[in-house]
Every structure is written in structure tokens, then in C-alpha cells.
Amino acid sequence: MTQHRKYSILFVCLGNICRSPAAQAVLQRLVDERGLTERFYIDSAGIGSWHIGDLPDKRMRVHARPRGYELTHRARQVKSGDFEDFDLIVGMDAANVDDLRYLAATIEQQDKVVMMGDYIRQYPNYDHVPDPYYEGSEGFELVLDLLEDACDNLLDRVLGFRY
Numbered sequence: 770m771t772q773h774r775k776y777s778i779l780f781v782c783l784g785n786i787c788r789s790p791a792a793q794a795v796l797q798r799l800v801d802e803r804g805l806t807e808r809f810y811i812d813s814a815g816i817g818s819w820h821i822g823d824l825p826d827k828r829m830r831v832h833a834r835p836r837g838y839e840l841t842h843r844a845r846q847v848k849s850g851d852f853e854d855f856d857l858i859v860g861m862d863a864a865n866v867d868d869l870r871y872l873a874a875t876i877e878q879q880d881k882v883v884m885m886g887d888y889i890r891q892y893p894n895y896d897h898v899p900d901p902y903y904e905g906s907e908g909f910e911l912v913l914d915l916l917e918d919a920c921d922n923l924l925d926r927v928l929g930f931r932y
């Protein structure tokens with residue numbers, strides 16, 4: 770990380786209405802709590818275009834609120850400029866990562882793409898953040914549990930504290 774500019778992180782899932790806007794809110798709070806607000810820019814986007822302009826899924830908002838997260842992001846689709854603008858692009862599952870690496874224009878851009886599952890530590894049975902869209906309440910709670918774990922580890926990794 771340099772002192773001069775913000776380190777930018779883009780979270781990506783399929784629709785940008787469940788997992789990635791939640792990840793954005795979870796990491797933003799961790800960054801704010803650690804007094805690092807000025808050093809990071811955090812955003813999220815979707816592989817698909819179905820939900821452009823939408824607020825996060827009502828169920829995701831309902832489950833996030835008791836944990837203190839207000840999800841106000843408006844969905845947008847990943848664009849080619851994201852691969853230039855962001856330092857790190859984090860896919861929620863293997864399909865997201867495959868799609869992102871396909872969309873990247875250069876090897877350097879491909880190398881910015883990482884998998885959220887690589888930062889999960891407390892839930893060894895999960896190597897990705899599963900799509901909750903067709904799941905019940907447990908699916909949304911699981912997503913938040915996994916994201917809180919992974920975002921903490923991802924931030925440590927970016928700051929050079931661990932790994």
C-alpha cells in the first residue's frame with residue numbers, strides 16, 4: 770500500500786444484490802473501526818445485468834440490519850475499466866472468479882482477481898460464499914458469517930499483518 774492513494778477493493782458476485790453488497794458493507798465497517806476510512810475505497814458489482822440500479826435484496830437487508838449493516842448500494846455490472854481502477858477484485862465463488870479472469874484484458878488484470886473463499890478461516894467446510902438467492906434465512910445468515918470472517922482476514926492480508 771502506498772501513502773498517496775487509496776487502496777481499492779471491488780467485491781463481485783453474480784447479481785450484486787446479495788453477497789457482494791453485503792461484503793462491501795462488512796469490510797467498510799471494519800475499515801472504519803480501524804480508523805482506515807481515508808485509506809480505502811470499497812465498491813461492489815455484479816457479473817450479470819439483471820439487477821442494475823436495484824437496492825440489495827430485501828432478505829439480505831433484513832438479515833444484515835441486526836448486525837448493524839445498512840445496505841444502500843445500488844447494483845451495477847462489472848465493466849472493463851474496473852480492472853484498471855481497482856487494486857483487488859474479489860469474486861465470491863469459483864464461477865465469479867472464472868468470469869472475472871475471462872473479462873480481464875491482460876495477465877496483470879487477471880492477477881488482481883482473487884477468491885473470497887481463500888480468506889475464510891473459521892468455517893473450514895466452505896471454500897466459497899454460496900449464492901443465497903434460492904435459499905432460506907439460514908443461507909443469508911451463513912453468507913454474513915462467512916463474510917465477517919473473510920473480510921477480517923482479507924483486511925489483515927492487505928495490511929500485511931498475516932499470511
Ligand code: 4NP
Nearest residue numbers: 782783784785786787788902
Ligand atoms: P448474488 O445473488 O450474486 O449474491 O447477488 C444473486 C442474485 C440474483 C441472481 C443470482 C444470484 N439472479 O439470478 O437474478
